[in-house]
Amino acid sequence: MKISVEKEYQGMVDAYGKAGGDKNALLGKEIARLVIHENRVLSANEAKGLKMETKETETGVNVSLVVEEGVKIPSPVHLCFGVLPKEGLQEIIMKVNARDNSEVSVIAHCIFPNAVKVVHKMDAEIEIGKNARFDYKETHYHGEFGGIEVIPKAKINVGKGGVWQSTFALSQGLVGKLDYDFEVFCQEKAVAELVVKVYGKGADDIKVWEKIHLNGAGARGLAKSRIVLSDKAKAEVKGETYGNAPHARGHVDCIELVNGTEAVARAIPIVSVTNGQAKVTHEAAIGSIDRKQVETLMARGLDESEAVDVIVKGILR
């Protein structure tokens, strides 16, 4: 039996609300948004200067987003992707073009509350124009079964003076299997910031790969990751930054906290400079939760588990 689009949409909104999201972001008529359940587009609401085109495929949806030249979208654009049944496949092929001097903030909510055997893939090609600014925040809401595979991949080109900032956050529910791979190419004076925050539990398997190529003079990049692991979760984080132009500045910043004795964390920072006037640095720290931090909070009356919780929430905030 096929359920109506309205019911399907309400199901997505309810799941989002249950996960702690603000339902109004998916309901208000004036809010620019795109809501996709499995391979069906349930809602597409454009804003002035923002064009959305979608094409449903057998396994997902092809999406095109264009922000017109010089347009500054005043409110965040909400994207909502999800699979509500226990099993399913969702492949999102996305092409984004933020034209010169445009500005937009996009908030993506990815909802998989019942996943037992679900695959969510995103392949994105993103073009940020000259002096354009694109903020992208993707937050995942997973259930407690861990039966999900999340594979977000993006190639981003940031034009002269443009800014790309992205945050990928997955701290609710079990991660399942994550294979994150974002690669940014920065032209002259462009800025890229990639931030990943993940809380792995159970038998979660996490792979994070952040790559920044600083190809233009004066380009700047930060590849930052914050991973907390409990139980038998494992994570491997690769942060790569290449300084290929004069006065390019890059930094790789990775912290992985291991809570318990069975979780496994690896960090592989790669920094490379092919221009004598470029500078790229890195710092990576892997270890247990700092005892002094825990005792600082315990000395304020928190139990040890409460103190650890505060520290974990902080690092993933």
Place this chain on the structure above:
Amino acid sequence: MLEAQNLSLSLNGKSIINDLSLHVNKGEIHGILGENGTGKTTIAYLIMGVNNYKPSAGRIIFEGQDIADLSVSQRAKKGISLAWQEPARIEGLRVRDYLRLSSNNQGVVPIERYLWMVGLEPDRYLDRDIDTTLSGGERKRIELASVLAMRPKLAILDEPDSGIDILALPYILSGIVEMNKLGSSVLLITHNEKVVEIAHRVSVLCAGKILRTGEPAEMSLWFKENCQKCIHINEPVAGDEK
């Protein structure tokens, strides 16, 4: 309120605290004055129970109960707290949230007040993280504000003046006095004889032992004339103990 009885602690075979006895009265600011390496921080850690420090001999009595086997949390819940000499930096924990959890979310006093008490403007600090973006002096003032917010029965302040610039020091001292007026007894640990001027009584520490206890002015003078000039670093000579 607090009585340390014949405490001893050795680390890696070296005696750090050596048969130390100390009494802090209810409502008192009690100064511990000592040069570097005399065991000041170790006393703070032993009383708070941090860093896995446990006395190898002696007892720590707080309000009539031996607390040496209690966890840090249990001691805090009994009303003891510690402001560290070098406070921890915690990424993602905002000053606002740190003060709130310190005050146990009581909300009786607006948390902004505790920042004012240490000379920090709430609008500039509440939404900042207690991480490496704060200077050492700012972090220490926030540490003191968090102890103020907790309203402990006994506040152990480990070198609250170190790393603090000369303009900020009066805020720290007035914050400690205010803390005391609000009902906290204070164990004020320092190597600066000027700081203990706000104390009611002062004990001079050398080689993990209290040499003498008395009025702040008298003890400061004795400390200046003896400890600061002493060539017997961390080795009291005959006649020092009184």
